[in-house]
Amino acid sequence: MIDSVTLFNIGLGFYILSALFYVIYAFTRKDFIGKIASTLAWIGVIIQGAGFIVRGFHKAQVNEVTSLLELYKYAPFTNMYESLMLFGWMVVLIYLFFERKYKNKMFGMFVIPFAILAESSTSILGFSGEVQPLIPALQSNWLLFHVITCFIGYAGAAVAAGIAFAYFLKREDTTKLDWFIMWFTLAFGAFWAFLSIYRLSAWFFCLILAIAFASVVTAILWLIKKLGLPKYFPSVEQLENIMYYSIAVGFVFLTIGIITGAVWAKYAWGGYWSWDPKETWSLITWLIYAAYLHVKYIKGWAGKKLAYFSLLGFISVIFTYYGVNLLLPGLHSYA
Amino acid sequence: MEKNKNIWDKLYDFFASIKLAVVLLFLLAVTSIIGTVIEQQASPDVYDKYGPFWKSVILKLDLYDVYHSWWYILLIVLFAINLIVCSIKRLPYIYKLVQFPKKELTPDREKSLPLLFKITLDASKLKEIKERVVNLLKKYGYKVEVKEEGRNIYIFADKKPWARYGVYIVHTGILIILIGALISALFGYRGYMNLAPQTNSNLVTLFYSDKIIELPFYVKCNDFHIEFYPNGMPKAYVADISIIKDGKVVAHQKVKVNEPLEYDGIYFYQASYGQGAFLFKLNQNGKIKEIPVALQQAFKVLNTYYIPLGWDSQGRIFVQYIVHGLKNGFLMIQGVPYQVGPNTTLTCEGIFPDVMWTGLQVSKDPGANIVWLGSAIMIIGLIIAFFIAHHRAWVRLEKEKERENRILFVIGGITNKEKEKLEKELSNIFENIKKDFAASDIGG
Numbered sequence: 001m002i003d004s005v006t007l008f009n010i011g012l013g014f015y016i017l018s019a020l021f022y023v024i025y026a027f028t029r030k031d032f033i034g035k036i037a038s039t040l041a042w043i044g045v046i047i048q049g050a051g052f053i054v055r056g057f058h059k060a061q062v063n064e065v066t067s068l069l070e071l072y073k074y075a076p077f078t079n080m081y082e083s084l085m086l087f088g089w090m091v092v093l094i095y096l097f098f099e100r101k102y103k104n105k106m107f108g109m110f111v112i113p114f115a116i117l118a119e120s121s122t123s124i125l126g127f128s129g130e131v132q133p134l135i136p137a138l139q140s141n142w143l144l145f146h147v148i149t150c151f152i153g154y155a156g157a158a159v160a161a162g163i164a165f166a167y168f169l170k171r172e173d174t175t176k177l178d179w180f181i182m183w184f185t186l187a188f189g190a191f192w193a194f195l196s197i198y199r200l201s202a203w204f205f206c207l208i209l210a211i212a213f214a215s216v217v218t219a220i221l222w223l224i225k226k227l228g229l230p231k232y233f234p235s236v237e238q239l240e241n242i243m244y245y246s247i248a249v250g251f252v253f254l255t256i257g258i259i260t261g262a263v264w265a266k267y268a269w270g271g272y273w274s275w276d277p278k279e280t281w282s283l284i285t286w287l288i289y290a291a292y293l294h295v296k297y298i299k300g301w302a303g304k305k306l307a308y309f310s311l312l313g314f315i316s317v318i319f320t321y322y323g324v325n326l327l328l329p330g331l332h333s334y335a
Numbered sequence: 336m337e338k339n340k341n342i343w344d345k346l347y348d349f350f351a352s353i354k355l356a357v358v359l360l361f362l363l364a365v366t367s368i369i370g371t372v373i374e375q376q377a378s379p380d381v382y383d384k385y386g387p388f389w390k391s392v393i394l395k396l397d398l399y400d401v402y403h404s405w406w407y408i409l410l411i412v413l414f415a416i417n418l419i420v421c422s423i424k425r426l427p428y429i430y431k432l433v434q435f436p437k438k439e440l441t442p443d444r445e446k447s448l449p450l451l452f453k454i455t456l457d458a459s460k461l462k463e464i465k466e467r468v469v470n471l472l473k474k475y476g477y478k479v480e481v482k483e484e485g486r487n488i489y490i491f492a493d494k495k496p497w498a499r500y501g502v503y504i505v506h507t508g509i510l511i512i513l514i515g516a517l518i519s520a521l522f523g524y525r526g527y528m529n530l531a532p533q534t535n536s537n538l539v540t541l542f543y544s545d546k547i548i549e550l551p552f553y554v555k556c557n558d559f560h561i562e563f564y565p566n567g568m569p570k571a572y573v574a575d576i577s578i579i580k581d582g583k584v585v586a587h588q589k590v591k592v593n594e595p596l597e598y599d600g601i602y603f604y605q606a607s608y609g610q611g612a613f614l615f616k617l618n619q620n621g622k623i624k625e626i627p628v629a630l631q632q633a634f635k636v637l638n639t640y641y642i643p644l645g646w647d648s649q650g651r652i653f654v655q656y657i658v659h660g661l662k663n664g665f666l667m668i669q670g671v672p673y674q675v676g677p678n679t680t681l682t683c684e685g686i687f688p689d690v691m692w693t694g695l696q697v698s699k700d701p702g703a704n705i706v707w708l709g710s711a712i713m714i715i716g717l718i719i720a721f722f723i724a725h726h727r728a729w730v731r732l733e734k735e736k737e738r739e740n741r742i743l744f745v746i747g748g749i750t751n752k753e754k755e756k757l758e759k760e761l762s763n764i765f766e767n768i769k770k771d772f773a774a775s776d777i778g779g
């Protein structure tokens with residue numbers, strides 16, 4: 001039987017090709033190129049979807065599963081490798097959903113790279129893709145729901161962050177501060193992603209690498225704006241709308257994720273809430289998005305400030321995912 | 336207006352404001368970070384590494400236990416008050432909006448609608464027009480009411496008005512979760528008991544305190560073992576546990592990680608394991624009783640709890656004891672009797688370093704089910720608040736005064752979400768009517 005890691009990598013290859021075509025599409029505006037880009041992304045999603053199924057069966061074998069009731073042992077979402085793959089897969093899937101709904105292919109070049117970055121940060125260097133049996137603490141039905149829902153939540157946050165970038169490119173009144181915030185978000189995300197690959201001892205190297213990466217990407221974004229490409233984006237109002245709905249989807253799933261995590265904790269550790277760093281950081285992320293949902297009801301708080309909140313929430317997601325694992329060990333050290 | 340407000344009005348406005356909500360959400364987020372950076376609930380000397388100044392700050396501001404500090408709890412209380420006052424202020428307004436809408440689209444009211452279409456139609460088809468509009472609205476899922484008044488026909492159409500309550504369902508769920516958490520904090524506990532096979536106990540030592548709880552029944556460990564995968568990784572920790580009440584076995588289960596035993600609202604979890612057990616002998620007026628216990632498990636003699644914390648190679652056992660909540664310790668030497676009360680001696684007869692015991696976590700959490708209830712309510716509320724929209728549409732068919740063969744057709748609407756979808760519905764209806772009934776000689 002074909003190995004799941006191979007399927008994930010083939011899928012990742014399709015995402016990379018698709019991102020390339022999305023960029024070409026953005027510059028040429030040729031319909032058939034856009035179609036190729038979407039088709040490539042769909043093929044990637046289907047192949048990785050098959051990857052999850054294959055991996056599920058493989059895991060069932062390794063875990064000596066004997067009955068269907070032990071469904072959770074098939075769930076291929078129980079370590080850093082698998083959860084990052086799931087994250088990338090969800091980002092592309094959610095993106096494709098919005099693409100169909102809003103009939104606009106200009107964002108592919110912003111959103112797909114998030115998935116590529118997440119997935120390649122595992123399979124190229126860091127975490128092992130080897131299928132391992134589950135330690136006892138992870139043997140729970142709730143785990144399945146917990147990890148899936150959290151990751152849809154994270155993916156919603158990532159899509160919203162991608163939209164926030166497009167939003168700053170689209171607006172006429174983008175200031176130096178806005179550029180700095182975009183640059184900072186990129187550098188922050190890249191820093192933790194690199195750190196998870198090269199480990200804490202190389203933090204200075206990672207910092208330099210992240211700054212270089214963020215600067216290059218910011219320069220490309222600036223070029224995109226200079227070339228006038230944002231005029232093909234949806235309108236500013238539509239972008240705000242898409243950002244809102246990505247966060248709404250993300251928030252609902254993050255909420256369910258935190259609650260299923262609490263249920264799981266109740267059955268595995270004896271209490272639904274222990275202020276473990278991972279729990280606390282998902283609560284922090286949740287509070288930031290809750291604030292996002294309310295600021296628009298305050299007079300004078302619209303437009304850019306909502307986009308700032310969206311990026312702040314995403315920074316918190318990154319830290320909840322990477323930072324906590326690397327710096328603040330707790331009960332969640334596996335994922 | 337502003338001047339007439341007294342202090343209570345001001346306080347009311349302050350607590351009803353959404354600005355306060357955002358500030359509190361933010362403060363809770365920022366202060367929560369502290370507890371993930373500074374080690375929590377550790378002994379004071381752990382904080383020496385921050386230097387004397389920061390150590391005193393940490394101790395004074397309870398930064399060593401952020402989530403139970405007075406100021407964190409104050410933030411949560413303010414947050415709850417904010418949520419309640421805000422809902423009390425807005426709910427009557429929402430209730431009126433949902434339950435008692437104005438059903439006639441008068442020319443005055445037209446101006447306040449974000450969406451509005453108008454056209455002049457052929458009056459001879461009035462009845463068909465009315466029926467067509469009603470049917471189209473019904474097709475889109477609206478509940479429709481028609482009212483004729485003088486020269487006008489008013490149509491009022493409503494779709495899912497209850498969706499307006501979504502936000503309040505979310506907020507209610509949050510309050511219920513907070514109530515559940517409060518009940519957990521006040522009436523719940525978490526502790527442990529270590530049981531070697533074939534020993535039993537009713538004493539639970541609480542975490543982070545010197546308190547010991549006496550259960551109204553005994554917990555007995557019949558067996559404990561670890562199962563492994565072929566590659567040597569642990570697959571399962573299995574403790575065979577019975578609950579004994581009044582000498583009878585009332586519950587019996589293999590307790591594994593993720594499969595706790597529940598009895599009378601108290602949960603027993605397989606949480607840890609270890610090695611080492613002791614056999615103590617109690618001599619009370621010549622009556623001998625044997626007490627086998629695992630390492631760190633409490634037992635009770637007269638009014639005192641004893642906990643054997645460890646032993647060394649020379650047969651010395653370090654024993655902690657707690658009387659009336661006060662903790663102290665002493666060294667016991669194997670085989671030497673210790674006077675622990677009038678005519679009562681305690682002797683450690685044996686140390687068994689190889690005996691494996693199961694570490695059971697014991698918890699009682701009367702608030703948990705309330706938290707789950709609040710969570711379910713919150714999630715349902717969120718789905719309604721985000722993804723179900725309230726649409727409301729009005730139509731007026733107005734017979735013109737000057738020209739008897741003409742009527743004015745006005746359609747408008749509002750929604751809390753999905754502006755584009757409402758616009759599509761209303762414009763479709765409008766185009767449909769326009770196509771078939773527009774007055775031939777004049778336009779819209």
Ligand code: HEM
Pocket residue numbers: 287290293294297350351352353356414417418421425502505506509717720721
């Ligand atoms: C973590 C806590 C909270 C959560 C999860 C939450 C959730 C929500 C959600 C999902 C919405 C709907 C937003 C939208 O449709 O875009 C909302 C609206 C609102 N929330 Fe909250 N909320 C929280 C705390 C509060 C607090 C403390 C207040 C107190 C002032 C408050 C006041 C409001 C108000 C006034 C609205 C608008 C209601 C309307 O449109 O009529 N919320 N909230």
